[in-house]
Amino acid sequence: MLKSMTGYGLAGFEDEAFIVSVEVKTLNSKFLDLSIRSPKQFSDKELEIRNLVSARLERGKVNVSIEFSKKSGEDLPVGFNEPLFAAYYQKYLALAELVGASSDDLFKLAIQSPNVMTQSMEKSNNAEDWEVVKKVIEEALISCDAFRTDEGEVLERKFDENLEVLRDGLKHVKIEDPIRKDRIRQRIRNNFKEWLEENDFDKNRFEQELIYYFEKVDITEEIVRLGTHLDYFEKNLKEGTGQGKKLGFICQEIGREINTIGSKANDASMQKYVIVMKDELEKIKEQSLNIL
Incomplete structure (x- = not known):
């Protein structure tokens, strides 16, 4: 199951003594980039807050805002x-x-x-106050994590649609490839027929050159590798969390094969499918940056 790095969580608590509100916002980032805004009486709890966040959210740009006020009017700021x-x-x-x-x-x-x-720079001497605040922080983090999970499900469905487009493009490339090879053979035959009839040449050497040329424009290996990469990408979509970086690396390999197919094929009919696949891959790359 995928998780998005975009999330939002809000939790609060209120009784006859005080009001607590905690808001958590997250965006994508390569590492855990945490920003904390809390009352000064809990300034010594920053390390504990950081540990709570890292245990639940792992990675991303995270903003935690904590509001704490006593109804009695004591401990004025x-x-x-x-x-x-x-x-x-x-x-x-x-x-x-x-x-x-x-x-x-x-x-x-x-x-x-x-x-x-x-x-006022006084710190809270009431351990019970912090325990209440800590519980609300944990609730906000759980809410944010659930938001990320929901967003991840949406992204997973979108990735499935993207993969279908890529697979469809690959299917058409496979259909076009033998047609492309026939066109190449026909073009060579037409271009050299008259010249070959009028000039002496080494047929063995000529055949070797043709074989070398067809090896240069052959895309069989790229087609196989692209299909393998697409299967691997789909497999990783279904495997747990923390797949964002791996999916990004697989995207690089998919892009390399698509580009190679486009450059080696040198065929207008096939190129239109290559362009469609490139465009769809860019959509995947953009969204994969937001995957945990």
């Missing part, structure tokens, strides 16, 4: 230096009275003064 605020306010008030200015905006001015409002 900012802190206030109240004595310093009061000192600023009294000083601004005295200055306003000194010049007879309005004191309407002094509160705003004092609260925005240097070092009055600071970002």
Whole structure:
């Protein structure tokens, strides 16, 4: 079963004490490229979060966003230096009275003064909080993994359709190949008939040259190898997960055989099937980059 590297998972938890929400988004990448956005009280849990993600998602560009808030209003994300605020306010008030200015905006001015409002760097001391958050992370990862599986099933069906097009193209190439060879023989016979009648030549040497020429344009081996590669690709579609890189390598081999058939055949009737196969292979290559 294939898995896509494109995925999305969302999980949440809420009770009378706090609200937790975790969102996981994934895209394709050669390796595990993880980005974590979490509250500062869980900044020491990054390694544990990374282990949770790698155990479930293996590979891809992964963005994990964690939201955690307490309903009680405790552990605010900012802190206030109240004595310093009061000192600023009294000083601004005295200055306003000194010049007879309005004191309407002094509160705003004092609260925005240097070092009055600071970002809280306290870490959660409640292990139970983290256990709840950890469970929600795992649920979001499971949801994302299920999304990837569903996407993989869609891609597998699409690959089956692509393979049918390639097999159909290969079938027509097999039909055209003996016709192409007859055309080559006829062309050689017509071009050289008159010349051979008027000139002396070594028939044995001429036959050897013809054999060498037909070996150069023969595509029997390429046809066989292409069929083998298509069978191998289909086999790997049905084998577990983690097939993305292998499918990419098989695509390279399929492309090599198709290109060789096109260049050696040098035949307009066959070339149209080669073009169709090349176009279909590009679709497979593009989608295989998204396979886990």
